[in-house]
Amino acid sequence: MSESVICGIPYKDFLIRVEEFHGYRSPGILLGGIMVENALRELGPTPYLNVVTETVVCLPDAVQLLTPCTIGNGFLQILDWGKFALTAYDRMTLNGVRVWLNYERMADYPLINSWFDRSTENRQKPVFEEIAKEILSATSNLINHRSVRLYRALKISQRKPTGLCPKCGESYPLDHGPTCTSCQGEAYYE
Numbered sequence: 001m002s003e004s005v006i007c008g009i010p011y012k013d014f015l016i017r018v019e020e021f022h023g024y025r026s027p028g029i030l031l032g033g034i035m036v037e038n039a040l041r042e043l044g045p046t047p048y049l050n051v052v053t054e055t056v057v058c059l060p061d062a063v064q065l066l067t068p069c070t071i072g073n074g075f076l077q078i079l080d081w082g083k084f085a086l087t088a089y090d091r092m093t094l095n096g097v098r099v100w101l102n103y104e105r106m107a108d109y110p111l112i113n114s115w116f117d118r119s120t121e122n123r124q125k126p127v128f129e130e131i132a133k134e135i136l137s138a139t140s141n142l143i144n145h146r147s148v149r150l151y152r153a154l155k156i157s158q159r160k161p162t163g164l165c166p167k168c169g170e171s172y173p174l175d176h177g178p179t180c181t182s183c184q185g186e187a188y189y190e
């Protein structure tokens, strides 16, 4: 187990990086890391790498930990679809590889299976070291992949015209309406 390598990073170092970046050791980041590794391996050398994840949990952190794609630089997009899947692609060629989990084979991995199963109420949090052992032994066995072609690059590169909100005086994209989103009643603060 200790000789496992995730995206070129020895397992022990990977765990340290996970703790630094994500705050704690998480099965989702480990599984996500192996998914990222699979996608990049299948995709081959990609000068203009972008990634899109189909869930807001775990996978975005695995991508940011292991690739140059981040939320802030726009090369990582996050879809709130609740699906544990991601696509790595070249934003110039639009050729990509989507990876997702093989839910049929998951039955062979009881800890991963129950960790994923949100149907039962008394779902127990697994001990990380135990489920990690299963994830590392499963490796690519649990991960499906296929080549995909994107309709378009997902990074929003068009600059929108901005102006000052007449209510709060802050700058906002004018296509949001006559005032900024916050002043339209969407504020998350008092």
Ligand SMILES: [Zn+2]
Pocket (backbone or CB within 6 Å): 165, 166, 167, 168, 169, 170, 179, 180, 181, 182, 183
């Ligand atoms: Zn405003």
